[in-house]
Amino acid sequence: MRLSEKRKTQLFLVQLMLPGVLLVGFFLVYPIAKSFVMSVTNWHLLRAADGHYFVGFYNFREFFGLTYLKKTFTVTALFELVSVVGTIGGGMLIALLLNKKFWGRTIIRGISMLPWAIPAFVVCQIFLLSFNGDYGMLSKFLTALFGMSSSSYLATEVPAFIVVSFIHIWKAFPFVSVMLLAALSTVPGDLYEAASIDGANKWRQFFSITLPSISPTVVTLVIMQAMASLRTFDIVYLLTEGGPNYATNVIGNDIYVNGFKLFKMGMASAEGVVLFVISMFFVIPYFMREGKEIS
Amino acid sequence: MKKLGWLLLCLVVSTCIFAGGTAEESSDVVELNWSHWFPEAEQQRFITPAIEKFEEENPNIKINQIYIQNVDYFKQLAVDIAANNEADICTLDTGDGFSAYYNIRKGGAFIPLDDRIPGYVVSDGTQLEDVDLIYSNQIDGKTIALPWFTYAAPVTIYRKSLLEEAGVDPTDLEQWDTYYEAVKKLTKDRDGDGKIDVYGFAHQTEGSVLIRWWTLHWIWQLGGGIFPNEEGPYTADNLIWNSDANIKASEYLLKLIKEAGPTGKYTVNDALQLFANGTVATMQATTWCFESLENMMEEDDFKNDLGIAYFPSYGNKRPVTITWGNPVAISSNTKHPDEAFKFIAFLHSEYAQKLMTRVPVNKVAREQYAIEYPYQAKTLNMVLEDEQRMVPDIVQWRDLDNIIHRSLEDAFLGTKTVKNALDWGQSEMQKIMAK
Numbered sequence: 001m002r003l004s005e006k007r008k009t010q011l012f013l014v015q016l017m018l019p020g021v022l023l024v025g026f027f028l029v030y031p032i033a034k035s036f037v038m039s040v041t042n043w044h045l046l047r048a049a050d051g052h053y054f055v056g057f058y059n060f061r062e063f064f065g066l067t068y069l070k071k072t073f074t075v076t077a078l079f080e081l082v083s084v085v086g087t088i089g090g091g092m093l094i095a096l097l098l099n100k101k102f103w104g105r106t107i108i109r110g111i112s113m114l115p116w117a118i119p120a121f122v123v124c125q126i127f128l129l130s131f132n133g134d135y136g137m138l139s140k141f142l143t144a145l146f147g148m149s150s151s152s153y154l155a156t157e158v159p160a161f162i163v164v165s166f167i168h169i170w171k172a173f174p175f176v177s178v179m180l181l182a183a184l185s186t187v188p189g190d191l192y193e194a195a196s197i198d199g200a201n202k203w204r205q206f207f208s209i210t211l212p213s214i215s216p217t218v219v220t221l222v223i224m225q226a227m228a229s230l231r232t233f234d235i236v237y238l239l240t241e242g243g244p245n246y247a248t249n250v251i252g253n254d255i256y257v258n259g260f261k262l263f264k265m266g267m268a269s270a271e272g273v274v275l276f277v278i279s280m281f282f283v284i285p286y287f288m289r290e291g292k293e294i295s
Numbered sequence: 296m297k298k299l300g301w302l303l304l305c306l307v308v309s310t311c312i313f314a315g316g317t318a319e320e321s322s323d324v325v326e327l328n329w330s331h332w333f334p335e336a337e338q339q340r341f342i343t344p345a346i347e348k349f350e351e352e353n354p355n356i357k358i359n360q361i362y363i364q365n366v367d368y369f370k371q372l373a374v375d376i377a378a379n380n381e382a383d384i385c386t387l388d389t390g391d392g393f394s395a396y397y398n399i400r401k402g403g404a405f406i407p408l409d410d411r412i413p414g415y416v417v418s419d420g421t422q423l424e425d426v427d428l429i430y431s432n433q434i435d436g437k438t439i440a441l442p443w444f445t446y447a448a449p450v451t452i453y454r455k456s457l458l459e460e461a462g463v464d465p466t467d468l469e470q471w472d473t474y475y476e477a478v479k480k481l482t483k484d485r486d487g488d489g490k491i492d493v494y495g496f497a498h499q500t501e502g503s504v505l506i507r508w509w510t511l512h513w514i515w516q517l518g519g520g521i522f523p524n525e526e527g528p529y530t531a532d533n534l535i536w537n538s539d540a541n542i543k544a545s546e547y548l549l550k551l552i553k554e555a556g557p558t559g560k561y562t563v564n565d566a567l568q569l570f571a572n573g574t575v576a577t578m579q580a581t582t583w584c585f586e587s588l589e590n591m592m593e594e595d596d597f598k599n600d601l602g603i604a605y606f607p608s609y610g611n612k613r614p615v616t617i618t619w620g621n622p623v624a625i626s627s628n629t630k631h632p633d634e635a636f637k638f639i640a641f642l643h644s645e646y647a648q649k650l651m652t653r654v655p656v657n658k659v660a661r662e663q664y665a666i667e668y669p670y671q672a673k674t675l676n677m678v679l680e681d682e683q684r685m686v687p688d689i690v691q692w693r694d695l696d697n698i699i700h701r702s703l704e705d706a707f708l709g710t711k712t713v714k715n716a717l718d719w720g721q722s723e724m725q726k727i728m729a730k
Contacts, residue, residue, distance in 0.1 A: 046690060048377040049401040067723065134557050134574075155500070155560040155708045243502060243701065244560075245710040262694055263373055 032276070038269035045263035052266075059270035068246045076230070076250045079165060083229035084222055086169035091176025091221070096210075098177065099184045109181075116174035124238035127167055128154070157247035160240055164248045168235050172228065176221055183217035184210070223286045230279055251275050323355055325634045329623075330361040330375075330382035332368040341650035349641045352418055356634050358384075372396055376404045376626075383629040384639060387440055389432065389619040390508065392688040397434050405624035407437040411636050417644045426643045427656040432622045434688070440622035441639050444653040447618045447675040448581035449512050451604040452588075457481060457493060457576040458602070468577060468604040471547065478555040481576040495555035497566035497575040498548055502704030505563045507686075507696060508617070509579060510703055512606060514544040515615035515684060521695065521724075522687060529689050531728035536702070537714070537721035545706050545713045552707055560708060567591060579606060582654055582671040603673055616678040617685065620656075691727050698723045 039059055041052045063069070098109050115123070130138035131153045139153055153159040187210060195205045211218070233252035236242060242249030242257065251271060259268030333342055338360065346358045361382050363371045369391055375381035376399040385405070387393055397404050412430070415423040423429060423441075432440040451468050458465060458481070467477040478495030485492040499506045514520055519540030522533050535541065557569060567584055569575040571591035580588075589597055606614040623642060625635045641647060648660030652668070654675050655661045665672035686692070702720030705711040711719065 045373050045377050046395045046399055046693065048399045067719075132559060132561075134559070155558075157710055241502070243704055243710075244708050245701075245705050247710075257697070260370055262697055263370075264694075 035269045035272050035276075038266055039273045040270075041266050043264075043266035043269065045265060055266070059266045060274070062267055063270050063274065068249065071246045072249050072251060072254055075161065075246070075248060078161070079168075079232070079248075079250050080226060080229050082165045083168055083172070083232070084225045086165065087172045087176050087225050088218065088222060090169055090173035091180055092218075094173065094177040095180035095184055096206075098181055112177060113174045115171050118171075120171065120234040121238060123167060123171060124235060127163070128239065131163055154240055155244055157244055160244055160247050164236055164239055167239065168229070168232060171235070172225065176225065179217060179221055180214065183214040187213040219289065220286070223282050223289075226282045227279055227286075230275065230282070251278075324357055325355060325631045326357045326359060327384060327629070327631060327635055327638060328359045328361050328382035329384040329386075329638075330363060330368075330372070331386040331621075332363055332365040334362070334364075337652070338362070340652060341647075344650055345642060345647040348646055349638055352641075353634075353637065356638065358638060369396075373399060376400060379628055381626050381628065383626050383631065383635050385624050385626060386443075387432075387622050387624055389622065389685065390504070390617075392686070392692045393432065393434055393439060393624075394688045394690055395692060397439060398690060400627065402627065403434070403437075403439070404627055405439040406627050406629075406632055407439060408441065408625070408636065409438050412438065412441075415640060417640050419644045419646055421644050421657060421659075423640055423643060425658065427658065427661075428618075428620070429643075429656070432624075440624035441643060442620050442622050442656045443639075443642055444648070444651050444655055445618050445620040445675075446582045447654060447671075447678045448508070448616060449579040449606050449614075450581075450674050450677055451577055451606055452570065452580045452584070453577040453602045453604060454570070454573060454575075454596075455600050455602045457573065461576070465602055465604050469607055471607050471609045474607045475547075475551060478551055478577060482555040493573070494557050494569070494575045495577060496551045497556050497561075497569060497578040498552055498707070499561065499563045499566060500552065500704065500707040501560045501562050502700035503562065504696070504700070506703045506707070507699050509563065510545065510548065511686070512579070512614060512616060513548055514541050516609050516612050517541075517544045519544055520684075521699070525684055525687050527687075529687055529691075529728065531725040534721055534724050534728065536699070536724055537717040541717055542714055545703070545717065549707055549709075549713055553709075560704075571596075580674075582674050585668070585670040585674075586652055601670065603670060603677070605677060614678075614681050615684050616681045618675075618678065618683055619685065621653075694727045695724050698727070 038052075040054055040056060042050070042055045042058070043052045044050075066072070094112055098105060098112065127138075130136045132139060142153075153163050191209050191213075192205055195209055200208065231252050232250055233256055236248050236250050236253040237256060240248045242253045252275070255268050255271045255275065258264045258271060331342070342360065346360070350357060368386075369388075372381060372385060373396060376396055379400075381404070385396075387396070393405075409430075412423050417423060426442070428442040428445060430438050431442060432438060451474075453465065453468060455465075458477075461481045461483070463477045463480055467473040481493060481495030482491060483493050484490060499509050511520065517540035519535060519538050521536055522529060523535055527533075557566075557575070563584075564587065566575060566578050567580075567587050568591055570578055571588055573596075588601065592601070606616070608614060623639045625632055625639065629635050643657055645657055645659050648655035648657035649663055651660065651664065654671060655664050661672075687695075689695075698720050702716045702723075705719070706713045706716035710716075
């Protein structure tokens with residue numbers, strides 16, 4: 001039977017989309033669906049001989065009954081806030097500086113990307129040595145500058161949180177600065193000329209011209225950074241493993257500890273489901289925005 | 296036609312992938328996989344030569360090493376057993392327990408060896424039953440692994456020159472009260488710049504397996520622990536983590552750390568490094584520490600400036616110590632248990648054991664070991680006089696250990712008082728055991 005042209009086109013489109021759909025299905029949809037299934041089973045790797053059976057919301061009750069849960073949620077929320085403000089603020093500052101013409105700008109632009117390019121493991125090893133209370137360069141510097149105790153900054157709750165947040169921001173802001181730099185380059189220069197003629201100072205120009213012009217990019221970056229910070233695990237685990245006393249225990253780290261150190265896959269999956277639900281608060285507005293912009 | 300051609304190509308490629316993906320043994324040679332975590336230097340020293348010798352004697356058996364980094368090994372082992380994909384021969388750690396891994400599979404993940412050991416003679420004439428600790432690795436009364444080698448812990452190591460300089464007698468290190476005075480005396484600002492240059496003491500403060508190992512010896516000596524004498528019944532009611540003995544021992548350690556130790560969070564390896572470069576004058580050590588120190592210290596310092604003293608006693612209470620090891624077990628999924636047993640038995644031969652840098656369990660090999668590694672041999676002799684104890688080998692061990700790490704880290708970093716840290720640990724462990 002000969003296919004109509006329309007059917008042929010549809011078949012062709014399906015053939016083109018099929019590999020992508022299969023990959024997304026296999027690497028994204030299936031793992032997410034599996035996590036949901038595991039979150040309602042007693043999946044414990046060391047008790048595999050007992051089999052995995054349905055336990056309803058038992059894992060969720062276990063998770064919400066953890067004594068350190070309130071602290072974990074507080075730390076995660078604070079980390080979100082600090083990270084987003086830090087990366088957007090830091091990225092904006094660097095983007096504004098790099099948007100100006102000066103000698104060596106290209107080289108500086110390249111160097112500013114280094115924190116983003118260096119693997120998290122290497123970054124954490126460098127900072128672990130730098131913040132050591134007895135021989136760390138950074139801790140000596142901070143002690144000399146502020147007169148603070150040279151005890152290891154990663155061994156005390158508030159300093160450990162500040163250090164982890166700082167390193168996360170340090171690693172993430174170059175990407176933000178690149179995106180903002182691209183957005184800044186689209187702002188017409190004559191708007192600034194006109195504003196100067198009208199007597200607007202630099203601050204006024206920033207808030208009245210720059211920020212409104214690049215606001216779509218800023219909003220997108222805020223949502224992206226919020227989502228990225230929410231799932232942070234590597235830096236926290238490598239630096240403090242969530243300690244001391246859960247002071248840096250974000251949800252991403254807790255999922256790893258429960259799933260891969262304690263082998264409580266069911267509980268870790270339940271935590272993952274909770275994280276999934278929380279991240280929907282960022283994902284849905286993001287896609288709604290995208291939808292509005294497209295339409 | 297074109298479509299048929301593509302379809303045929305896909306079929307051929309798929310067949311090649313699946314055909315090439317499975318390791319086919321020839322009918323003559325048996326291949327066995329052996330998983331362990333010993334890095335290249337140690338492989339070259341005592342693993343690869345043993346394998347080569349074995350394969351020379353048994354040309355029909357080939358041993359493939361599967362190296363997995365230490366930090367990931369037990370995670371990987373658990374996953375492999377759950378997936379029925381573990382190696383034919385698995386290296387275990389008595390300090391990590393067997394139950395957790397053995398019970399992943401119904402009927403047990405490792406085969407019992409009791410029927411194979413009696414009367415077995417290794418190729419060099421070694422009677423397997425004469426090997427030390429040969430029946431020591433048991434679950435439910437069944438021997439599920441052969442010992443391979445052992446460690447011993449702990450003793451106190453010290454820098455002789457630093458003790459001399461401070462006027463401290465090594466015997467002062469052998470009692471809790473005199474040890475405290477000694478480490479305080481050893482802690483000094485040598486160059487008068489207001490900063491401490493030499494610490495009298497070091498003890499891991501970072502929460503991990505070793506903080507528990509290092510601390511338990513102190514706790515056990517006062518009659519504390521996790522469960523009484525670490526024996527059953529292993530129930531929530533029987534936990535003693537926040538007992539007076541535990542609090543007293545931990546507070547003593549905290550006092551040493553605060554008044555005579557480096558600041559902040561550090562591991563045993565960090566402490567060994569500080570000891571090696573003369574920043575720390577005394578610390579507790581096990582047999583494997585000497586290997587690390589030999590690499591870290593100047594040769595002359597290692598040979599002549601390193602002293603060993605008994606672990607400090609509390610009054611007339613002797614230390615409670617540990618000998619533990621990395622035994623080798625045979626997977627219950629292996630298709631070649633006889634060949635696997637032949638190999639793990641060979642690891643206890645004089646030849647294989649003489650290659651060891653750890654403490655051999657073959658008595659003849661240990662005589663040579665004592666000459667080549669005098670510090671390790673001395674340590675073993677010192678601790679064998681004391682009561683030996685092991686941590687509970689129960690399914691919940693991993694959860695309990697995680698809580699113990701956090702509890703001790705909180706105590707030693709000062710984020711909680713010792714009592715609060717141990718109370719928290721007790722409460723969390725009771726929840727685990729109550730399930």
